[in-house]
Amino acid sequence: METSVVGKGLPKFDAYTKAKGTIAYADDFSLPGMLYAKVLRSKYPAAMIISINTARAKSLPGVHAVMTGKDVPHNNLRAKFGQSTDIGPNFEGLYRVLAEEKVRFLGEAIALVAADSEKIAEEALALIDVIYEQLPGVFDPIEALKQDAYLVGDNDTNLVSQFKIRQGDVETAFKSADVIVENTYSVPFKDHAFLEPESGVAWVDENGIITIRVCTQVIEHFRTVAEVLGIPHNHVRVIGTWVGGGFGGKEDITVESFLALLTWKTKRPVKLTYTREESFLAHSKRHPFVMKYKTGATKDGLLVALETELIADSGAYTYLSPWVLLYATVNAAGPYNIPNVKVDTVAVLTNNPFSSAYRGFGAVQPNFAYESQMDELARILDLDPLTIRLKNCLQQGDTLTTGADFGGSVAVREVAEKAWQALGPKRADPGKHIKLGRGLAVGMMSYGRLTFLHDTSRSYIKLELDGSVLMRSGIPDLGAGQAQALVQIAAEELGVPLEKIKIFTSDTSLTPLAGTSTATRQLYMSGNATLKAAREVKERLINKASVMLKADKTDLKFENEKIIRISEPDKYLALSTVIGQCSTDGDELYSEAQFNAPFTEVPVSDVITGQTFADFTFGAYAVEVAIDEETGEVNVERAVTCYDVGKAINPLNVEGQLEGGGVDSIGYALTENFVVEQGYLKSHSLAEYLLPTALDVPDIETILVESGAGIGPYGAKGIGEPACNAMAPAIINAIRDAVGVRITSLPATPEKILFAMLSRIK
Amino acid sequence: MEKRLIKVTINGKLRELFVKPNDLLLNVLRNDLNLMGTKYGCGIGECGACTVLLDGQTALACLILAVTVDGQEITTIEGMGDPAQLHPLQESFIEHGAVQCGFCTPGMLLAGEALLKENPNPNEEEIREYLRGNLCRCTGYAAIVKAIKSEAKCQSADPGTLSE
């Protein structure tokens, strides 16, 4: 299908105000009479709160409210974490607004203060007397699973959830394997470190509605906030701001409930913005995993069996752990055809920071493990990294380990070949201490939510009498061009220039709910909803124009704000003329359309079978690293990525996702180590927690494959999260290539590499 | 604490401000002058989101006491280009997709501008080196580096676009 706006790397409309510095992020907004909030956080990772005395804090001049768990109408909720579908207790968890009795992690919120200034609020925090009794806690998920382990919460087990996959018979298959590779891999906590710390302002509007203007990926948390307050859902309104980065870290509730409680109590506007240090303490992390992998192959390099055990550290609360674990389970075998597979996964509570969503959501952890395994197998069998992958990768028509069919396109072969070949001929090692190495990795990840979540999205398009277009969508824009994509789709369908379209986003009371900006679902879900809405209004215009032009409906096209007769291009009507006629005749000039993802049933057993996702995105990374043998320092010299994106609605934004996702995973591979010791954070700042800087990373060379076979609009697939796959294992494999050591725990710090090199010599 | 009078030129306009000795420049810009384009990302000099130009050089507003800038010239993102027209480097950022969430963008743009003043024709390595103190979590830096490089090329090809 030929398109004129879709498929163009046009600058996104929000880039202008962002470049001018005039866009109002959450903290850039204030109201008259506004109070400032601060949160008192636990000093211990595991403790019993014996008492909280707020009397001194309350009597401090300038303090308007001090609240503890007792003041929260519904402090303990069985939460569905932003879900609108009821999917049963296995996917719910406790959402506790303020700690009561048992404290579960360091930095858990205990009390709230609202005061005339931040300074007074801070002083008030110091005047709240909390008496704790420290408890032993448990900090290792394997320990936490033991019979007599310390119990993190109020249940009689620390187990959060477990899943299995059973395909074929691994035991027999391993007996027939010529080679078996066995390794245990581990990955640490990872912090999102979005540049914009959590922030929001809340107020009670003139109709008594609790209104919260906040940076969030999920405006649907308005329902949870209403339940916390015990008021009807429609009495809470969340206005989502342009978000200064989310990456999953603004998927769970951050400041919303705190703000709602304080504004409800004081009837004054309240602002709460976290400091960077508090942000590290307060929001979720990517799950650390311990991953045992046993992979067997024939001497020709054909995979015969995979057995794996994944243990995820959920930290102190459930949050999205069951879902992340399910993603990890389904992705554990990677994009390979393995006849015999046994996967066992478990997520466990500890007194560590809580883990939840992080871009890549359970797909990236096993990706590091299975791609390291493939590399080891290739080395033992003396195959090159591409060959072993091509021998085993999924092809069109293959099934997933759960038995589900892949629809769409399975382009593993193509992306692996393209990325690897783009590296070109090998270079000689540049100097004595510098060794070059190359690595390849592929990856798979779903886009769109788990199909049993019965996901839906809505979008609204309205034609103005002057021919301009107004759109409304609840879509939170995190900077990836989420809103721009919808505008480009409407422009494409209606033949209207981008400048003539205005979109209003992210308001639970005024825009149709589009669902969360998570799970790489917005282009797919809201893109399809927008396409549907646009085609509905288009249909009405065509009907009208065909009468006005006395032309067959199929003989009309939309172009340059005109409806034109294809057979006689000099016969046309201005779009505004047709709109005017529709208006005169009383035809609807708007459409609100809903798109429903394919629905499946909630899994009844922990053995996962059948369809869990609607479609997958496949991609590859090929890298070249240089390692200083004396210092162990790794420099990623080149990085080429190739992904099948289905259709690039906006290639500029797609490339941006690949570049950003790739660099995020360079951090994962080499520098980002969120250290937690016995529940205490050792990373408090961006000087201790090292994000890649411009100097640490190469240009990311991107190759887009457009199979057109995705289930998004125009055949698009999702790219935001899958973009984090493959880079980390490609780097680790390149390190193996350069200096002969296999790093099995991330990040691959210089010390780790040097140590591995030394122990190899011994 | 007693406030002191300082005189600073902010985005080309001379301003007289009363500031406390411990007021940070970042807070004065944001809270007193409503110049919200300068961002807080860490408050301790580690992210570059608060980058401004102080007498043409990059400076971190979260580390500077407002009293110390008395008599100096400050450019914030609001002073880049003019209200009617974007600065060419802003255009270049937009065109190259160097703006995602935009939270690092003001700092990146000002750092880029300072670099091009110092070194009108930087190579990729020099650009990356110069941006080392400005973190971006969204773009992977590729588009930002390209945007600066392409603007450098334009400037050296066409001296007419140099504003000074």
Ligand code: FES
């Ligand atoms: S806010 Fe100044 S460097 Fe981060």
Ligand code: FES
């Ligand atoms: S664009 Fe988001 S931090 Fe740079």
